[in-house]
Amino acid sequence: MMYLDNAATTLYKPDTVGEAMKDAVNHHLYGNPGRGTYDFALNSARLILQTRKLIRDFFHADETYEVVFQNSATMGLNTLLKGLLVPGDHALATSWDHNAILRPLYQLQKNGITFSLISSEPATGTLFYQELEQKLRPETKLLICSHASNVTGNVLDLDQIKTFCQKHQLLLIVDVAQTAGQIEIDLHDHLIDAICFTGHKSLYGPTGIGGICLKKTLPVTPLLSGGDGIRSFDKEQFPQLPSLLEAGTPNIPGIMGLAKGIEYIKQKGIAAIQKQMDTFTSILYHRLHSNSNFTLYGDFSGSRVGTISFNYQTIDSAQIADYLWEHHQIATRSGYHCAPKMHEALGTAKQGTVRLSFSTFNTPEEINQLVSILESI
Amino acid sequence: MSQFGLLLFSSTHDAMTVEAQLKQSKYSIRLISTPHALAATCGFAIKYPLEEEHSIFAQIKEKQLPVEKRFHAEGEKFQFYYQEVEVKGD
Numbered sequence: 001m002m003y004l005d006n007a008a009t010t011l012y013k014p015d016t017v018g019e020a021m022k023d024a025v026n027h028h029l030y031g032n033p034g035r036g037t038y039d040f041a042l043n044s045a046r047l048i049l050q051t052r053k054l055i056r057d058f059f060h061a062d063e064t065y066e067v068v069f070q071n072s073a074t075m076g077l078n079t080l081l082k083g084l085l086v087p088g089d090h091a092l093a094t095s096w097d098h099n100a101i102l103r104p105l106y107q108l109q110k111n112g113i114t115f116s117l118i119s120s121e122p123a124t125g126t127l128f129y130q131e132l133e134q135k136l137r138p139e140t141k142l143l144i145c146s147h148a149s150n151v152t153g154n155v156l157d158l159d160q161i162k163t164f165c166q167k168h169q170l171l172l173i174v175d176v177a178q179t180a181g182q183i184e185i186d187l188h189d190h191l192i193d194a195i196c197f198t199g200h201k202s203l204y205g206p207t208g209i210g211g212i213c214l215k216k217t218l219p220v221t222p223l224l225s226g227g228d229g230i231r232s233f234d235k236e237q238f239p240q241l242p243s244l245l246e247a248g249t250p251n252i253p254g255i256m257g258l259a260k261g262i263e264y265i266k267q268k269g270i271a272a273i274q275k276q277m278d279t280f281t282s283i284l285y286h287r288l289h290s291n292s293n294f295t296l297y298g299d300f301s302g303s304r305v306g307t308i309s310f311n312y313q314t315i316d317s318a319q320i321a322d323y324l325w326e327h328h329q330i331a332t333r334s335g336y337h338c339a340p341k342m343h344e345a346l347g348t349a350k351q352g353t354v355r356l357s358f359s360t361f362n363t364p365e366e367i368n369q370l371v372s373i374l375e376s377i
Numbered sequence: 378m379s380q381f382g383l384l385l386f387s388s389t390h391d392a393m394t395v396e397a398q399l400k401q402s403k404y405s406i407r408l409i410s411t412p413h414a415l416a417a418t419c420g421f422a423i424k425y426p427l428e429e430e431h432s433i434f435a436q437i438k439e440k441q442l443p444v445e446k447r448f449h450a451e452g453e454k455f456q457f458y459y460q461e462v463e464v465k466g467d
Contacts (some may be wrong), residue, residue: 034389037408037421049393229389230420240388 001329002366007150007178007307007357008333009200009207016260017205024253032249034229044252051259052242058262059180059195059213061187066241069211069250073177074100075223076196076212077144079245080173081105083220084142087112092135092143092170094118094127095341096156101144101175102341114139120345124299125152132164142171142193147185148178151342151353152298153281153307155183162191171218177201177210181265182305183274193218199254202273202305202359204261209254216241224248273360277306280358280367284308287371294374297346297353306358309346312377317352320377324354328373332356378453382430382462384423384437385411385446392421395442402436404429415448415459434464 003011024030031040033048052067059065070076081104085091093101095117105115116135119128132143143165148155158174165172171193176185181202185195194214199205214220225237226247237244265273281304288294288310297309312320321334335352336343343349356370386392392408399406404425411422425433427449437444447462 034421037410042408045389045393046397049390049397238388240390242390243388 001331002362002370003331004356004358004362004370005331005333006359006362007201007305007337007355010202010204010359010361011331012359012361013204013206013257014260014264016264017257020256020260021206021253024256030252030256033252044250047252047259048250048255051255054259054262055197055211055213058266059185059187061213064190064216065187065213066216067211067213068242068245069209069255070196070245071208071251071254072210073175073196073198074210076210077101077173077175078104079223080194080196080212080214080220081108081144082223083245084171084218085113088139089113089141090137090139091115092118092132092140094145094156095120095345096125096127096146096149096151096154097144097339097341098146098150098175098177099338099340100177101146117341120342122345122347125149125154125297125342125346126299127156129157129160132161136168140168140170142173144173144175146175146178147195148183148305148307149298149339149342150178150307151309151337151339151346151355153178153304153309153357154298155179155303155305158192162189166191178305178307181262181273182270182277183303184270187213190215199258199261202265203258204264204359205258206254209251209258212245214241220245222247268360276360277358278304279364280306280362281308283364283367284310284356284371287368288374291375293377297348307355308357309353309355311348311351311353312374314351317348317354320354323377324373330370330373378451380427380449380451382425382427382433383409383412383415383448383450383459384425384433384444385415385448386420386422386443387445389421391443391445392423395437395444396421396423398440398442399423399425399433399436404433406433412450412457412459414457415446 030044033045055067118131174195176195177198180197198210200207224247228243230238295311317334324330333355406425448459450457
């Protein structure tokens with residue numbers, strides 16, 4: 001079996017991730033944090049505090065930022081969009097964006113919030129950065145973007161976007177679900193107001209845990225309210241991060257697993273991981289790009305994550321993915337990858353694409369074997 | 378009759394942050410549930426021995442730790458009296 005759907009979730013995790021989660025349940029050491037001052041509750045509270053710091057350091061964020069845990073990047077993006085935008089506001093987003101950004105925006109549109117999408121070049125999917133200025137309005141409040149396309153694997157020119165947002169005093173929110181753990185994410189210059197991350201993709205943690213790393217000054221109205229162990233007689237959520245955005249009991253096994261995933265990445269080093277992903281992409285590109293049966297999508301000259309999309313002739317991408325699984329036990333992802341605007345730009349709205357996405361547990365031998373199988377279709 | 382000091386916080390997160398800092402400096406502190414006589418909250422407070430107070434307060438000031446209020450407690454078993462400690466220059 002060959003697993004190549006790591007952009008959906010990494011199937012193979014470091015052993016330490018599962019062990020930590022098992023310990024969280026079996027060792028009877030972790031209680032409900034913030035609800036007691038006996039050791040079990042405090043063990044959890046201390047562990048969460050340490051993991052917040054681990055994550056903040058991982059993203060090179062200083063103490064002006066806070067980490068709040070959510071159950072996914074989707075929840076984080078919903079929290080920020082619905083907690084920051086009010087009727088009359090306008091937002092900028094991009095055609096690279098996942099439905100985790102697009103659908104909350106469509107939902108907000110019904111409440112008097114407007115948004116514009118920065119479009120992409122048809123052939124490569126490269127963003128038309130010149131549209132940033134064209135689509136700016138006096139009421140534009142924020143720009144939200146996916147750091148990398150989950151279809152092409154291309155990475156945005158974040159420096160250009162940061163400069164634009166700084167110039168126009170827009171809030172900048174970046175979805176790093178596809179990039180965290182694969183390329184360096186650096187908040188030290190304070191030009192990004194918030195990033196949303198998920199644990200279960202290239203951070204090698206479990207599903208059900210993600211979060212937001214955001215400036216403490218960001219005025220977010222919470223999406224959820226409820227118990228937090230603080231000021232129980234108050235009718236509103238405690239107005240300070242992280243409690244403000246963390247109503248309810250946190251996912252302790254998930255947080256413990258996520259911490260181990262991040263420690264694994266730190267041990268391997270982001271530069272080494274990036275090099276490994278580039279090797280896989282390069283094998284595929286060099287063996288397939290001149291084969292007229294295959295169309296490879298995206299720009300292969302710039303910064304990338306370990307994701308690549310292709311089509312074979314004009315055959316439905318679902319049929320190719322099914323063939324790879326049925327005959328060769330190769331797990332890939334066909335269709336639209338919850339990124340409809342990118343597929344419209346690439347001209348693949350009918351065919352979809354077959355997406356291959358890698359992890360540190362893949363090998364060059366596997367990728368070469370895959371290409372040989374593709375060539376023999 | 379026992380006597381000790383208490384530090385109060387505006388959030389459990391602040392309490393955990395201050396606890397980690399003070400533990401690093403080896404103070405004999407302990408997190409406890411905030412006495413209801415002091416605040417209608419189920420949050421955390423830090424209990425410390427009075428003989429370490431001067432040094433702890435100096436560290437709070439130096440590191441700008443997010444302490445909301447400070448009290449002295451005196452009593453025994455379940456009967457304690459609390460007096461707020463005013464800190465000049467804070």
